[in-house]
Amino acid sequence: MSNQRFNSVWDALEDDPVRAENLKLRSVLMIEIAEKIKSQGLTQTQAAEILQITQPRISALLKGKINDFRLDGLVDMAHRLGLHVSLKVAA
Numbered sequence: 001m002s003n004q005r006f007n008s009v010w011d012a013l014e015d016d017p018v019r020a021e022n023l024k025l026r027s028v029l030m031i032e033i034a035e036k037i038k039s040q041g042l043t044q045t046q047a048a049e050i051l052q053i054t055q056p057r058i059s060a061l062l063k064g065k066i067n068d069f070r071l072d073g074l075v076d077m078a079h080r081l082g083l084h085v086s087l088k089v090a091a
Contacts (some may be wrong), residue, residue: 026066029074029085034062036081051077 037047037058044058051058060068060078075085 006020022071023066026069026074028072029078030061030064030066030069031076032083033074033081036083055075
């Protein structure tokens with residue numbers, strides 16, 4: 001049995017490198033959004049109002065349910081919380 005090395009947990013979990021990259025980006029955004037919600041001391045209801053989504057969606061975000069969120073929606077949420085998202089593309 002050989003030990004295979006991966007660049008990230010997403011590369012290990014996902015055979016499709018395109019999907020793995022998307023998961024990486026979504027996970028980073030979800031973590032940042034969750035940290036901002038917590039650092040501002042927002043309740044789930046308050047966060048839902050600011051982010052213009054429902055409280056159950058906030059709950060899913062805080063529980064890390066990554067498959068419930070798309071990248072564009074997470075960028076919108078980050079912006080509504082005053083976070084600035086930048087993208088670096090490399091070959």
